[in-house]
Amino acid sequence: MTAEPILYDCDPGHDDAIALVMAHRSPAIDLVGVTTTCGNATIERTTTNCLRILEFIGAAAVPVAQGCYRPLARPLVLGTADGPSGLEGSPYLPQATMPLQPLHAVDFLAEKLAAAAEPIRIVATGPLSNLGLLVLKHPEVLPKIRELIWMGGVFYRQSEIITPTEFNAFCDPEALRLVLASGVPIKMVGLDVTMQVLVEAPQYEELGRIDTPLGRLVVDWLKFYEKLHRNSMGVGGALHDPLALALVIDPTLVRFRPAHVGVDLSGTYAFGATVADFWNERGEPPNAEIANEVDADRFFALLYDLLRD
Amino acid sequence: MSPAGPNAETDMERIVLDVDSAGDDILAVLYAAASPDIRLEGVTTVTGAAGPIEQVTNVVLNTLSLAGRDDIPVAAGAWRPIVGNAKEDMEAPVNVEKQLIARYGERLKTFNPKAPPPRRPAHERHAVDFLIDTVLAAPGEITVVATGPMTNLGLAILQEPRFAASVKRFLLLGGCFGTPGNMTPVSEYNIWADPEAARIVLNAGADTILVPLDVCEDNRAATGMMTRDDLYDLDEAATDNPVARMIIDVFPIYIDIWREFFALMGFPMDDVITVALAAVPDICTMTEPRFVDVVLDGRLARGQTVAYHGRQILPGGGPATTRVCTGIDGRRFMRMFKDAIARYERSGGEPSR
Numbered sequence: 001m002t003a004e005p006i007l008y009d010c011d012p013g014h015d016d017a018i019a020l021v022m023a024h025r026s027p028a029i030d031l032v033g034v035t036t037t038c039g040n041a042t043i044e045r046t047t048t049n050c051l052r053i054l055e056f057i058g059a060a061a062v063p064v065a066q067g068c069y070r071p072l073a074r075p076l077v078l079g080t081a082d083g084p085s086g087l088e089g090s091p092y093l094p095q096a097t098m099p100l101q102p103l104h105a106v107d108f109l110a111e112k113l114a115a116a117a118e119p120i121r122i123v124a125t126g127p128l129s130n131l132g133l134l135v136l137k138h139p140e141v142l143p144k145i146r147e148l149i150w151m152g153g154v155f156y157r158q159s160e161i162i163t164p165t166e167f168n169a170f171c172d173p174e175a176l177r178l179v180l181a182s183g184v185p186i187k188m189v190g191l192d193v194t195m196q197v198l199v200e201a202p203q204y205e206e207l208g209r210i211d212t213p214l215g216r217l218v219v220d221w222l223k224f225y226e227k228l229h230r231n232s233m234g235v236g237g238a239l240h241d242p243l244a245l246a247l248v249i250d251p252t253l254v255r256f257r258p259a260h261v262g263v264d265l266s267g268t269y270a271f272g273a274t275v276a277d278f279w280n281e282r283g284e285p286p287n288a289e290i291a292n293e294v295d296a297d298r299f300f301a302l303l304y305d306l307l308r309d
Numbered sequence: 310m311s312p313a314g315p316n317a318e319t320d321m322e323r324i325v326l327d328v329d330s331a332g333d334d335i336l337a338v339l340y341a342a343a344s345p346d347i348r349l350e351g352v353t354t355v356t357g358a359a360g361p362i363e364q365v366t367n368v369v370l371n372t373l374s375l376a377g378r379d380d381i382p383v384a385a386g387a388w389r390p391i392v393g394n395a396k397e398d399m400e401a402p403v404n405v406e407k408q409l410i411a412r413y414g415e416r417l418k419t420f421n422p423k424a425p426p427p428r429r430p431a432h433e434r435h436a437v438d439f440l441i442d443t444v445l446a447a448p449g450e451i452t453v454v455a456t457g458p459m460t461n462l463g464l465a466i467l468q469e470p471r472f473a474a475s476v477k478r479f480l481l482l483g484g485c486f487g488t489p490g491n492m493t494p495v496s497e498y499n500i501w502a503d504p505e506a507a508r509i510v511l512n513a514g515a516d517t518i519l520v521p522l523d524v525c526e527d528n529r530a531a532t533g534m535m536t537r538d539d540l541y542d543l544d545e546a547a548t549d550n551p552v553a554r555m556i557i558d559v560f561p562i563y564i565d566i567w568r569e570f571f572a573l574m575g576f577p578m579d580d581v582i583t584v585a586l587a588a589v590p591d592i593c594t595m596t597e598p599r600f601v602d603v604v605l606d607g608r609l610a611r612g613q614t615v616a617y618h619g620r621q622i623l624p625g626g627g628p629a630t631t632r633v634c635t636g637i638d639g640r641r642f643m644r645m646f647k648d649a650i651a652r653y654e655r656s657g658g659e660p661s662r
Contacts, residue, residue, distance in 0.1 A: 069470050072391055073505035073605075104468050107438075129467075132391075136464060137437060139388055174392050174505060265392070266606045 003030035004121065006248055007112055009067070009105070010241065011039030011126030012049040013082050014089070014225035018218060018303075019125055019245035020050070024059040025306045028249045032120075033112050034064045035105035039126035039171055040079040041086025043069040046126075049087040051096035057214065060098040067105025068129035071172035079167060081228040089224030090217055105130045110138035119146035123248060125241035127168050128152070132175025135182045145184045151244035152176070153190035153261070153274035155290050161233045162191050170272035173263045180261055186288045188261065189247065190274070193254055193294035194240035199226060203236070203300055210307050218307060239303070243294065246302055253302070255293040258286035321348040322588045323450055324480075325443055327386070327436070328580065329357025329457025329499075330368040331421065332563045336535075336646070337456050337580035338369055339552055342378045343649040346588030350443050350451065351382040353436035357457040357502055358402055359421055362388045365457075370427035376552055376653060379429055386436025387460035390503035394611065402498070409566060419559045420566065440465045441472055448475040452587045455510075456482045456580035458499050463506030466513050473513035482583040483507060484601070484614030485522035486633065491571065493609055497522050500603055501612030508603040514628040518586055519601060521614065524593055524637045525579040526571065532639025533582060534575030535646075537564060542647055552653035581646055582637065592642045593634040600627045 006029050010016040023031045034054070036047040047066045054062055070076045082088065101108050109130065113120065122145055124131055135142065152168035153176075169176050179186060199207075199222050207219050226237035246253055259276040267273055276290055326341050326349060328334035341349045352373070354365040366385040373381050393399060410417055432439060440461060444451045453476050455462055462479070465472045483499040484507075485491075492501040500507045511517065524530050540557050547553040564576045571577075585592055596616070602625075604613040616633055617626045 068467060070467065072467060073509065106468065133464065133467060136387055136389065136391065136460070137435060137468075177392060 003028060004248065005030045005032045005116065007033050007035070007109060007120060007122045008245070009035045009037060009122060009124040009126065009130050010050065011037050011041070011046045012053060013040035013046065013079070013086055013126070013241070014221040014237070015239055015241040016040070016125050017049065017053050017087060017221060018239065019241040020053050021057055021214065021218065022242055022245050022303065022306050024054070024057055024062070026249050031059065031062050033108060034062055035067045035109060035130055036064065037067045037105070037126045037130050038069055038076060038078070039168065040082045042078065043067065045086040047100065048096070049085070051098055051100070052093045055096040055098050056093055063101050063108070065101040065103050065105040065108035068133060071127060071129050071175065072132050073174040074172065077171050081225060083224060087221070089220045093217070106133040106137055109134050110141045113141040113144040116144055119144050121147045121149065121248060123149045123245050125151040125244050127171035128175040128179050129172045132172065132178040135178045142182055142184055148179065148184050148186045149189065149244050149247050150186060151189050151194065151240050153188045153290070154192060155190055155274060155276045156192045156292055161235055162195050164270050165272045166191050166274065169263060169274050173265050173272040176263045177265065180263065180287050187247070187256060187291070188274070188288050189244040189254065189291045193291040194243050195238050196294050197239045197243050197296045197299050199236040199239065206300070206304055207307070210304065212309055215307055242303060243299055246299055250298070250302060253295050253299050254291045256289035257292050258289050260284040260286050261288045261290065321346060322452055323348045323350055323447065324452045324454050324584070324587050325350050325353060325440055326584060327353045327355060327440070327453065327455040327457060327461050328365070328369060329355050329359055330365040331358035332560070332576070333578055333580040334359070334456050335368065335372050336556070336578065337584045338372050339376055340581050340646060340649050341584045342373060342376045342381060343652045344588060345652070347584070349381050351384060351432070351439055353384045353386050353439055353461055355386045355436070355457045355461050356388050358498060362386065364424055366431050367424035367427050370429060370431065371424055374428045375555060382432040382439065384432040384434055384436040384439035387464060390458060390460050391463065391505040393503065394501070405570065409570070412569065413562060413565065416562050420562050436461045437464045437468060441469045444472055444475045445469070449477055451476055452478045452480055454480040454584050454587055456583050458502035459483070459506040459510045460503045463503070463509040466509050473515045476515050479510060479515050479517040480520070480583050480586055481510065481517060482520045482579050484519055486614065486616060488521070488523040488527040490613070491522065491526065492612065495610050496612035497614070500614055504603045504605050504612045508605065511601050511603060511631060512627050514630055517631040518590070518595065519631050519633045520579065520583045520586065520593070521633060524634045525582055526573060526577045528574050530637050530639055531574035533637045533642050534573060534577050534639070535560065535564065535643070536575040537561065539643060539647065543650060546647065546651050547654060548656040550651070550654045553650050556650065578642070578646065582642060585642060585645055589645065592638050592645070594636040595632040595634045598629050598632050600629045601631045601633065602627065
């Protein structure tokens with residue numbers, strides 16, 4: 001199998017961490033670079049976490065570039081699910097010694113895209129600040145993005161466990177707006193599908209059988225990560241970011257539907273809401289593919305496979 | 310050029326000038342390149358009133374060639390604002406030109422014409438990187454002057470957390486307080502064109518001087534506007550001055566347009582005033598440092614500048630670091646401008662006054 005070169009923009013974050021593990025271990029993916037952004041925690045913390053994870057899993061050769069310390073136009077909002085460090089639950093993870101790239105993420109992405117022989121795919125699982133900055137600063141490389149797979153947004157379902165706005169969109173809606181207007185093909189993997197990949201008792205049982213340092217690390221992460229979900233909604237942790245990443249490996253895990261997507265910049269209760277025009281009332285051509293169905297069992301089978309030695 | 314005298318290199322204000330190359334930006338570039346008190350480290354360009362970034366950049370390159378200053382780097386910057394406004398609203402300034410064609414016909418050919426290919430390429434770095442590199446190389450020494458939408462400055466702050474704390478001062482042309490706006494009744498073009506960027510800059514906590522329409526596009530500040538009398542003065546002083554010649558040839562139409570469309574007594578020198586303040590801050594009176602915020606929501610008031618004066622019941626505000634210009638010594642300013650342009654005289658004689 002030829003590994004596909006992938007750039008990954010993330011804010012680890014437990015679920016980003018698991019996505020990083022999957023990206024590194026999948027033979028389908030050649031992780032050519034990772035960029036970090038603020039979101040689940042401050043940029044210093046998400047970057048530190050990223051380096052620790054990569055070094056621990058033997059991926060210290062993957063170049064990492066630090067990105068935005070704040071959203072483009074809004075005050076910084078930090079997530080709470082991942083704890084103060086952004087990666088609680090694995091205090092034994094050693095500090096990293098691998099170096100950080102000297103470039104800002106926006107310039108690193110531009111350099112990697114410009115150097116790529118063929119357009120390449122980017123996976124993004126945090127607020128889109130780095131990608132928004134890329135649109136503003138380096139429009140010349142945008143045609144080199146084959147596709148952006150982004151964990152974000154919510155479109156179809158609102159329920160007791162699904163809010164009308166999604167965190168990544170809420171954190172930097174201006175960046176999302178820039179990316180949606182940029183002409184870059186974008187797949188939005190939103191809460192509609194990611195809230196269906198929940199880690200509950202059967203999943204813990206399967207994961208518990210992977211009796212390796214990596215398997216135990218992932219379970220330790222999940223035990224912390226699920227606290228917020230468990231306490232507020234009564235469900236296990238949702239593997240938002242791993243599902244987005246998994247679509248590089250198996251695009252059939254999720255079904256998509258095209259639509260024109262707008263993002264609300266001035267709401268009161270629905271600030272940052274992503275609104276799809278399924279009836280084409282705006283008369284605008286589709287600017288995104290929106291995830292609406294997921295095969296959660298097959299996703300988990302893929303995850304277990306990648307974690308086993 | 311006059312002897313160094315009190316204007317030795319070390320006393321010069323080091324500036325980077327960020328422009329969108331509308332008419333008065335050209336004059337601002339020419340002023341900055343000639344002023345004995347200013348060392349122009351570079352010019353960065355941004356999409357704005359003069360159209361796409363290539364046009365803006367080429368206009369600056371050609372202007373500096375005319376000035377004989379091909380040594381000054383010109384770095385191209387942002388091609389669009391962070392959020393911007395509705396497409397038809399963004400294109401409105403260009404459409405104003407079309408309305409004017411009926412009135413001025415052939416004479417409009419000198420108003421923002423398509424720039425011919427420049428003699429030299431732009432700097433290889435992006436404007437944002439040029440700004441960051443220049444400012445971080447000399448912390449506390451560089452005044453960043455912006456006379457267009459503030460997209461490049463906003464991006465520099467977003468990309469480099471040390472940027473705002475490392476500039477000596479921001480000098481910004483933008484906003485309006487008592488004077489009506491030129492985009493909406495309360496919004497001025499530079500702020501309106503990228504309100505999110507302006508808000509980032511005004512919230513950055515850096516020492517800032519804001520030059521609003523009140524001191525340039527208001528007939529109460531008419532002494533600071535360029536009239537045909539000033540063109541006559543430039544002509545009187547010039548023997549062999551290609552820059553003065555260009556201004557005399559090109560700017561009558563600007564004077565006429567601003568008289569007809571905005572009912573102003575002359576061509577407002579917004580951008581030149583802003584640059585001039587870098588070295589001579591006392592040509593304007595200004596407020597104490599205040600927090601100035603920008604309205605982002607809606608359409609009517611989007612881009613409005615709001616200064617926090619006095620005391621309010623509702624909490625709010627931010628860093629009180631912006632002084633807002635409230636008045637101008639227009640005669641003194643126009644003399645400074647004409648003296649600077651006279652320095653492009655090639656016949657070697659002292660410019661006449």
